[in-house]
Amino acid sequence: MKYIDEYRDKELVGKLVDQIKKVSKKSIALMEVCGGHTMSIQKFGIPTLLPDTIKLISGPGCPVCVSDRKYIDQAIAYARLDDVIITTYGDLIRVPGSTSSLDQEKAKGADVRIVYSILDALKIAKDNKDKKIVFLGIGFETTAPSSAAGIIKAQMAGILNFHVFSSHKIMPPAMEALIDEGVKLDGYIAPGHVTTITGTGIYKNIPEKYGLGCVVSGFEPVDLLKAILMLVIQIENNDQKVENAYTRVVKPEGNIKAQQMLEVVFELRDDWWRGLGVLPKSGLKIRETYADFDAEAKILVEVEPTREDKGCICGEILKGVKNPKDCKLFAKVCTPSNPVGACMVSHEGSCHAYYKYNRD
Amino acid sequence: MCLSIPAKVETIEDDMAVVSVGGTKYKASLQMLDDVKIGDYILMHTGFAIQKLTPEEAEESLKVFEEFEELNKKLDEEEKERGERIV
Numbered sequence: 001m002k003y004i005d006e007y008r009d010k011e012l013v014g015k016l017v018d019q020i021k022k023v024s025k026k027s028i029a030l031m032e033v034c035g036g037h038t039m040s041i042q043k044f045g046i047p048t049l050l051p052d053t054i055k056l057i058s059g060p061g062c063p064v065c066v067s068d069r070k071y072i073d074q075a076i077a078y079a080r081l082d083d084v085i086i087t088t089y090g091d092l093i094r095v096p097g098s099t100s101s102l103d104q105e106k107a108k109g110a111d112v113r114i115v116y117s118i119l120d121a122l123k124i125a126k127d128n129k130d131k132k133i134v135f136l137g138i139g140f141e142t143t144a145p146s147s148a149a150g151i152i153k154a155q156m157a158g159i160l161n162f163h164v165f166s167s168h169k170i171m172p173p174a175m176e177a178l179i180d181e182g183v184k185l186d187g188y189i190a191p192g193h194v195t196t197i198t199g200t201g202i203y204k205n206i207p208e209k210y211g212l213g214c215v216v217s218g219f220e221p222v223d224l225l226k227a228i229l230m231l232v233i234q235i236e237n238n239d240q241k242v243e244n245a246y247t248r249v250v251k252p253e254g255n256i257k258a259q260q261m262l263e264v265v266f267e268l269r270d271d272w273w274r275g276l277g278v279l280p281k282s283g284l285k286i287r288e289t290y291a292d293f294d295a296e297a298k299i300l301v302e303v304e305p306t307r308e309d310k311g312c313i314c315g316e317i318l319k320g321v322k323n324p325k326d327c328k329l330f331a332k333v334c335t336p337s338n339p340v341g342a343c344m345v346s347h348e349g350s351c352h353a354y355y356k357y358n359r360d
Numbered sequence: 361m362c363l364s365i366p367a368k369v370e371t372i373e374d375d376m377a378v379v380s381v382g383g384t385k386y387k388a389s390l391q392m393l394d395d396v397k398i399g400d401y402i403l404m405h406t407g408f409a410i411q412k413l414t415p416e417e418a419e420e421s422l423k424v425f426e427e428f429e430e431l432n433k434k435l436d437e438e439e440k441e442r443g444e445r446i447v
């Protein structure tokens with residue numbers, strides 16, 4: 001397929017690997033922030049191609065993984081209401097809450113529907129005027145504009161039974177928090193599709209304040225290896241900066257129209273991240289002007305007390321200080337068919353990717 | 361979650377397009393982009409076109425050999441000076 005196959009070219013991959021081996025002298029740790037990158041890196045066996053000097057660690061860029069268990073509990077509480085239809089991306093349905101999951105609620109008769117797009121959820125709202133439709137808005141800057149677009153559409157079309165339950169978050173506060181916490185890092189492989197929306201400016205603090213390099217990468221092997229090479233060159237020359245290795249998609253200014261939609265619909269709020277705790281101004285709350293479409297404002301519900309599982313080290317893994325294989329539960333008690341933590345449920349969770357591609 | 365895929369625009373009606381991913385057809389909203397034309401490649405995410413792909417940049421980014429040629433030359437010289445192979 002165009003724009004995919006050519007970035008999996010064996011010869012190019014070989015050439016890039018050679019170049020990385022030539023340039024890399026210092027021992028460094030690079031973090032791929034995005035869960036999609038973790039998936040690609042494991043799928044294509046990128047770590048096995050790299051010299052011993054370069055260690056890749058997975059970061060907090062899996063929205064399902066970093067979300068509060070309380071969010072799932074509240075979604076379950078909505079699902080238990082007779083007049084509510086839950087609409088959600090497939091990623092969330094099997095994430096364990098404190099005592100149940102959306103999947104289990106569905107089996108018990110709750111109306112929980114998987115949708116590919118918020119536009120499908122809007123159609124469900126139009127077709128079910130006697131029900132309240134709750135759309136679970138999860139994801140970073142890549143996905144949040146879709147929620148904004150859905151809310152704007154609902155308002156224009158007067159679909160007042162449509163409500164978004166936002167867990168949307170933004171990436172830079174987490175990237176900065178990791179460095180503040182002292183996680184040992186020498187550079188960031190920055191998320192390509194977040195940056196497609198935001199532009200490269202959001203990372204300027206990373207070199208300026210923290211002295212770390214930041215290279216935006218695509219998701220194919222050639223993209224990732226090119227980003228790694230660019231980071232290695234930056235580090236060897238002590239010239240840390242923000243660079244873009246994904247120019248066929250990412251424009252320096254990002255997608256201005258999508259940014260404007262985000263700005264109109266959402267405002268920043270403090271938000272909780274698994275592994276990192278509460279980070280100031282890291283979450284997206286629906287603005288007062290769109291309160292009609294905010295599930296938190298419109299549908300009051302009692303949520304059961306949150307209970308975390310003992311033994312799950314998801315939080316440490318999301319910070320990059322531990323590896324899935326360090327977890328006692330990994331591939332024993334905790335598997336994709338019977339997940340304990342969110343990192344095993346989501347396809348882009350580190351535990352899921354390791355289970356699938358790198359279990360031994 | 362951020363998974364997005366390049367797709368070719370086949371038809372456009374108002375702010376909706378039919379796009380093709382390796383022959384499979386999907387609907388994509390064009391709400392977030394201006395000036396999308398039939399034949400363009402867009403990046404699709406959760407039913408929305410979130411960016412147009414730039415063919416020139418795509419070609420450019422594949423020229424890894426040329427881009428790093430200078431670097432390679434420098435390294436080859438260094439190898440000669442030190443009398444040892446770096447790779």
